[in-house]
Amino acid sequence: MPTDKNIELTISDGHESAPPKAAKKILDVAYDLFYRRGIRAIGVDEIVKRAGVTKPSLYRSFPSKDELAASYLRQYDLEYWERFDEAVAAHPGDPRAQIKAFLTRIGKRTQVADYRGCGMTNAAVEYPDHSHPARVVSEANKQELRRRLRAMAVAMGAQDPDTLGDGLLLLIEGAYISGQLFGLGGPAQAVARNADLLIEASLKK
Amino acid sequence: MPTDKNIELTISDGHESAPPKAAKKILDVAYDLFYRRGIRAIGVDEIVKRAGVTKPSLYRSFPSKDELAASYLRQYDLEYWERFDEAVAAHPGDPRAQIKAFLTRIGKRTQVADYRGCGMTNAAVEYPDHSHPARVVSEANKQELRRRLRAMAVAMGAQDPDTLGDGLLLLIEGAYISGQLFGLGGPAQAVARNADLLIEASLKK
DNA sequence: TGACAATGTTACCGATCGGTACGTATACAT
DNA sequence: ATGTATACGTACCGATCGGTAACATTGTCA
Structure with missing residues (x-):
């Protein structure tokens, strides 16, 4: 059974509440950096830094950098x-x-x-x-x-x-x-x- | 004036002598590894190991890994x-x-x-x-x-x-x-x- | 008020990254 | 034989890599 911690991306829930989840910020930043500069060229430190989150947050939502890259491509x-x-x-x-x-x-x-x-x-x-x-x-x-x-x-x-x-x-x-x-x-x-x-x-x- | 330490590649000198120079072995191995697995994916340690030489030998013939990659592409x-x-x-x-x-x-x-x-x-x-x-x-x-x-x-x-x-x-x-x-x-x-x-x-x- | 889930904080891990200071061996000319 | 230059090896550098342990903080809902 594949792990899929990161499939719910909160499409914005109608209310103006709901602070942007860390997982979404991470995926958005990773998307931009991976696409523009390449996956191997970007380290997880730069991703979390630009996303304004911390490394444990990334690894709570994505099992590994490789899986984060796969999530970027699924998007x-x-x-x-x-x-x-x-x-x-x-x-x-x-x-x-x-x-x-x-x-x-x-x-x-x-x-x-x-x-x-x-x-x-x-x-x-x-x-x-x-x-x-x-x-x-x-x-x-x-x-x-x-x-x-x-x-x-x-x-x-x-x-x-x-x-x-x-x-x-x-x-x-x-x-x-x-x-x-x-x-x-x-x-x-x-x-x-x-x-x-x-x-x-x-x-x- | 551009540095070009690595332009003489000893095309084999007619004689059967002339042991293969370190620079040539390094470039040959780098060519194979860079092409098959990608430049970013290969570290200089793996190159020198497979070439049977040491790291200082690489850096005597090539000013940097990036320039070694450029040499690979020139070949x-x-x-x-x-x-x-x-x-x-x-x-x-x-x-x-x-x-x-x-x-x-x-x-x-x-x-x-x-x-x-x-x-x-x-x-x-x-x-x-x-x-x-x-x-x-x-x-x-x-x-x-x-x-x-x-x-x-x-x-x-x-x-x-x-x-x-x-x-x-x-x-x-x-x-x-x-x-x-x-x-x-x-x-x-x-x-x-x-x-x-x-x-x-x-x-x- | 209390409990839960999500996030942040700090500090750390071993491995690998590209690159170098410095000593040693070999070859050749004198 | 000895000097000299070139080629090579040992051992190391600080930085960054992907990833984690342990704990503090926050907001939400009941």
């Missing part, structure tokens, strides 16, 4: 699919437009200084060991992304939907990485255009 | 362009075939268990700070890759060569990353096919 996962579903909902029944909307949004997000790419991807690079708690979350997220893209390629009527779905995934991962590698004016701004070209070339004639 | 850079130039040389005057050969090779390399992607890309993820010695090498390598791909897109007669060159770069980076994310059977095996589709769709009609 990231939630917000990731929110953004994805927004793009989908904006173009009901039109998977090609859904992809285009999602990729246009990614392309825009990459065009800011100090863009840091995808937290999932970055965590997988930091932890090659497949059994690491953070990596487990990351791999699940990517499997789900692949599944959705392939399904959308089917819905688009691609000749070879698995190939197109995977091609779109490659473009997306490429955008995350080159966004942080090149900064402003990098190749990631061309992701939506290239995806649309690839889709066009992959449909049944 | 990686050399071998990277060797592989690239091999694909180019195999198809003189045919940039489309050159790209296809290079990407087919990448696609194959990704299809092994525990594939670790591109050392340059991984280092940039580990070190978001643009002034880090390792990141400097990594960014230069990627700029050069972008330059070459765009030039090849011009040579291929693309309608919008910058967009095609950038699209190819996105696919390549996507292959590096998803190769290590998905392992066997992942999307990276489809990189050459998708690149060829994208090229086809990007040529002047």
Whole structure:
């Protein structure tokens, strides 16, 4: 049975009372620091310091730093699919437009200084060991992304939907990485255009 | 004037003599460990232990761990362009075939268990700070890759060569990353096919 | 008022981090 | 044989790593 001390995040309880719990402050700070500077680069001391709490508080809510990192990624996962579903909902029944909307949004997000790419991807690079708690979350997220893209390629009527779905995934991962590698004016701004070209070339004639 | 204690790597001096220098052993071991497990994940103690040398030996040849990491990437850079130039040389005057050969090779390399992607890309993820010695090498390598791909897109007669060159770069980076994310059977095996589709769709009609 | 749960306080643990002061061994030229 | 320079090893440094023990303080609800 997995330990899950940190699943209740008090979505704000209607009343104006309820002082922000320590666990939430810790997770918020960890989210920001882990994402911007990397998980290995951040020590627990810096997290508790910036969160205005103490180390025992962290370890009362999270069994270890690795599990805190996994919690950060679970939160990231939630917000990731929110953004994805927004793009989908904006173009009901039109998977090609859904992809285009999602990729246009990614392309825009990459065009800011100090863009840091995808937290999932970055965590997988930091932890090659497949059994690491953070990596487990990351791999699940990517499997789900692949599944959705392939399904959308089917819905688009691609000749070879698995190939197109995977091609779109490659473009997306490429955008995350080159966004942080090149900064402003990098190749990631061309992701939506290239995806649309690839889709066009992959449909049944 | 930059310090460069470690530029002479004794390419093997013709004679069978010349015992392997400590600097070379250190760099070889660091290359392997940094690439496979990540730079931040490896301490200098483990490097010197595996190299069969001692810590002062490391610091006589390399001014710091960060500079050792940069040296590792400079070596990686050399071998990277060797592989690239091999694909180019195999198809003189045919940039489309050159790209296809290079990407087919990448696609194959990704299809092994525990594939670790591109050392340059991984280092940039580990070190978001643009002034880090390792990141400097990594960014230069990627700029050069972008330059070459765009030039090849011009040579291929693309309608919008910058967009095609950038699209190819996105696919390549996507292959590096998803190769290590998905392992066997992942999307990276489809990189050459998708690149060829994208090229086809990007040529002047 | 009393009891409980959550948080804070202080101090500490062993391990590992990157890095260095300083003495020793080897090779070669004279 | 002796000087000299280069290469290497032993032993250590302070700082930080992730994590914990023991106890004091607080707010909430009954």
